[in-house]
Amino acid sequence: MTLQEITGSAHNFEECMKCTVCTAYCPVVPVNPRYPGPKQAGPDGERLRLKDPEFFDEALKYCLNCKRCEVVCPSGVNVADIIQEARIRYSKSKPKLRDRILASTDFMGSMVRPIAPMVNGVLSLGLTKSIMDGVLAVDKHRTFPKYSFESFEGWFKRNAEASQKQYKEKVAYFHGCYVGYNFPQLGKDFVKVMNALGIGVELLDKEKCCGVAMISNGMSEAARKNALNNSAAIAKVAASGMRVLATSSTCTFTMRDEYPELLKVDNSAWRNSLLLATRFIYEAVSSGRKKLVFRDSYKARIAYHTPCHLEKLGWGIFSTGLIKMIPGVELIHLDSNCCGIAGTYGFKKENYEASQAIGKALFDDIASAAADFVACDCETCKWQIEMSTGNKVLHPVSILAEALDLDLTAEANK
C-alpha cells in the first residue's frame, strides 16, 4: 500500500492545492453572492465538516451540480461530488412540497398524463402561474414542459413493439421521464433511426426516473430506491449482452457516475453497457458496421450546445461527429457555457434570476450564431434555450431521423 492510499480521502479532496480555478469557472458564483463557491463549499468546507458537521452550510443547495468545477480542476478533485455528498450527509432541511413535486418527474407524469390537455391548459393559465408562483414558489416566467396525452410507453406498445421482433440485433432503450411523459416524439425518432439501422428496440422492465432531480432536491433516499430499481432492470438486459441506450445525456451521466459516487449503488456489472444513443450510432457507423444514407435535400445551419453533464461525460464528440456526417450541414460549436436551468433549479422562484443570468453568455452566443436551430442532447437545456432565446432545439437523434433517407438506410443495413 502506498502512502497516498493510506491517507487518501473520498473524492480526492486532499489533492486540492487551493488555486481557486474551480471558483473562477463556477457559473453560480458571479450571480449569487450567497453561494460560497466550489472551493469553499467543497474541499475547504469538507475539512471543517469532518471535524464538526455543524460547519455544514445550507447555502450548498445553490450548487447546480453542473460539474464544471471538476472539469477544470488541475488536481483532479471531484469538487461537485464533495458538495453533493455533504448535502446528502449533513443537510437538515427537508425538501419543500414544491421541491418534491418538481423532483417527482415520473410520478407527476403518470398522474397527469391521462388528463394532459387539461393540465397543460391549466399550467399555462396566467392565474395558475401566479398561484404556483405565490404558493409553490415555481417562477411564473417559466413555461412548464407540456405533458403529452399519450405516454411513450403507451405509443410503443400500441404501434412499435410487435414490429421489433423482425430484427435479430436488439438494443434496450432507457427513455427517461421527458420522452416518457413530455416529448414522446424523440422516442419515436429513436425507434425510427434504430430500425433503419436494422436494430430492434426493447423497453426495460419498469424503468423509473433516473433520480437526478431527487438528488438535487435533497431526496437521496427516494433517488437511491429508483437507482436500485433501474440498476436491476439494466443489469438483467446487460447480462444477456445487450446494450442499453439512452437519449438523455443527464440520465446517462446520472446512472453511470452518480449512482456509484453519490448513491452508493454499485453499477460495475453494467456501467459500460449503458451508452448514449449518439455514441452507439457513431461507433457503429465509423467502424463500418452500419451505414447511414442521407437525403440530398437536407440542408441546415446548426449550432451545437454541449450540456454540462455531457461535457463531464466527455462524449460531446460523438454527437457533433454524427451531425458532421450529414453532408448538407454547417455546424457551429457554441462556447462551453451553462444554460442556467440545471434540471429543476431554474424552475424555483428564488433561482429564476440567477438562472437567466447564468444562461446569458450562451443565449448571446446563440443569437450571434444565426443558426436555423440549436442541437443539444439534454431536455432541460432544451426548455431553457427555447424559452429564453425563441430558437428551436432539436436532439441529434431527431436531426438524424429528419436528415436520413430511412428507406435507403434500411436497405443499406439489410
Add this chain to the structure above:
Amino acid sequence: MKFQVIIIGGGLAGLTAGLSLQKKGVSCAIISSGENALHFSSGSFSGDCPEEVVPLFAEAGVVLKGNPAKDSWRFTPSGSMQKVRLAFEDVTLYEEDKIKASKVLIANPEGFIDFPTAFIADGLSQQGVSCKVKSFSLPCLKTLRESPSEMRSVGIAKKLDCRINEVAGAIHKLLDGEDLVVLPQVFGLTSPEPVRALRDAVPAEISFIGTMPPSVPGIRVQMQLKKAFEKAGGTFLMGDTAVSAEISDGTVRFIRTRNLDSHILTADNYILASGTFFSKGLSSTMQKIYEPLFGLDVDCPTERTQWYSEDVFAPQPYMAAGVVTDADLHPLKDGQPVTNLFAAGSILAGEKNAGMALTSTFKVVKKIAL
C-alpha cells in the same frame, strides 16, 4: 476515433502545437485533464522564444509584446525586476532593469488581499522612485467583499470588466501628478478590451502586475487559444485524461482516455505535452520519479536524497526532472526512441520556462508538418 495528431495536454505547449498544426491543415485532438500552468502565469514568458509564436498568437487575438530573441525587464509583484522575453499586453516591459517613472500610484481595489502592495512599494523605493499606495472602491465590489472566496482576481474581473469608465473615474480621483499607475491583473478576463480601454481613459502609463492565482490574463489567453484551435477545426477533449497507451515495436498504436473508456483514439503522430508534477505529467513515489502514461525514460537523480537541496532557496534538482529524447524530440522508452511520439513543453528534462516550452513545440510542429 482517428486524427492525424493527438496531443496529450492542453497547456501552452499543447495548445500552441494544436493551433499551429491545425492551421497547416493537420487534424488534431487535444486531451486536457484540467486547467494548466497558464492559469498561474505571471503574464510573461522567460527564456529564448521562437519568433513564430508572435504571429501565430496574433491571429488568435493574443498580442505579445517584447522581442523573442532579446531580453526585456518586467516589474514583479515582489518588487524586483525580472528578465523576460515576451509578455501579454497587460504587462509593461522596460529596456533595462529599471522602471521608467518618476512618481507612481499603486492602486488596489479595497479589500483585495492577493496583491502585495507593500512589496511593490518597497521595490519602488529601492529604485529611488517615489510612490503612494491607495485603494479604490466601487459599489459593485461590495457584494464580493461579503464572501472572501469571491474577492479573488477572477471575481473582481467579472465585476470590473463591464465598468471600466467607473474604474477610470476612481483612479483619476487618486492621481496627483503620477506618471505610472500600478494595478493588479484583475482586468480583461474574456477579452483584452478592458485593459486597452483603461489605458486609453487614464492619463498615465498603466502597468498591470500579477496577483495570486488564478491569473486573469493567463485564463484569457488560454481561452483565446482554445477558441482559435476549435475554430480552425481542432477537437478539444476538456476534462478528459489519457490513462493508458499501447506501444509496440517502438510505435504508439492507440490511447485510451478515462471518459471514452473502450473507445480508443488513434493517430499517425502523438505529442506528449503533459507538463510536470504540477500538471501530473510526472509522478513520484517514495522511490522513483516516473512518467505515468507511456512509462518513458526519465532524467532525474536516482537517489531520493539527491532530488532536493537542503537550501530551500537553491534550485531543486527534482524540478529539472523530465523525459529524455533523441535529437528529433522522440522520447526514449527503455533506451529506444518511440518513433511516432514527440515530447514538447515542460515535460522535457531540463530548465522549465515558457520560452523552452514554445521552442520545443515549434521544433515538433516542423517535424510533423514539414
